[in-house]
Amino acid sequence: xxxxxxxxxxxxxxxxxxxxxxxxxxxxxxxxxxxxxxxxxxxxxxxxxxxxxxxxxxxxxxxxxxxxxxxxxxxxxxxxxxxxxxxxxxxxxxxxxxxxxxxxxxxxxxxxxxxxxxxxxxx
Numbered sequence: 846x847x848x849x850x851x852x853x854x855x856x857x858x859x860x861x862x863x864x865x866x867x868x869x870x871x872x873x874x875x876x877x878x879x880x881x882x883x884x885x886x887x888x889x890x891x892x893x894x895x896x897x898x899x900x901x902x903x904x905x906x907x908x909x910x911x912x913x914x915x916x917x918x919x920x921x922x923x924x925x926x927x928x929x930x931x932x933x934x935x936x937x938x939x940x941x942x943x944x945x946x947x948x949x950x951x952x953x954x955x956x957x958x959x960x961x962x963x964x965x966x967x968x
Contacts, residue, residue: 869895872933873957876902879923883916884960890947891920894956899937900924903953909944917942 858866876893884891887907894901902921906913921938928934943951947961 865895868933869893869957871931872900873959875927875931875933876900876920876924876959879927880920880960883919883923885912885916887913888916888960889962889964890951890953890958891960892947892951892953892956892958894953896936896939898935899939900928900933901939901941901956903951903956904940904942905947905951905953906942906944909942913942 872893872895876891880891887910888904889907890903890905892903894903902917902924904913904917906917917940921940924938928936928938941952943953945951946964947953
């Protein structure tokens with residue numbers, strides 16, 4: 846009998862594509878854990894960009910306040926702890942903060958989305 850997860854597996858992935866997908870999902874999970882309790886009202890979006898030897902965190906924020914700076918730094922610090930001892934323990938964590946809505950102008954849109962705030966439509 847097949848494992849229930851088999852329905853989500855794509856047998857046409859190459860070994861390299863599978864590793865890339867697993868790493869992306871791992872980094873999303875670890876970033877989600879790091880962000881728990883730290884996504885304040887001014888954080889509008891978080892995206893994760895797996896790079897060869899780094900992890901890019903893209904934040905879309907309403908305003909770059911000291912609280913936002915502190916929250917994004919805590920997320921980065923916690924992510925570093927969560928990655929310790931794992932396959933990405935030596936990966937640098939790069940943070941990019943974009944002031945504005947998480948729309949198509951936000952560089953994070955091109956990467957794995959972790960969080961998007963529910964916002965009223967732009968006028």
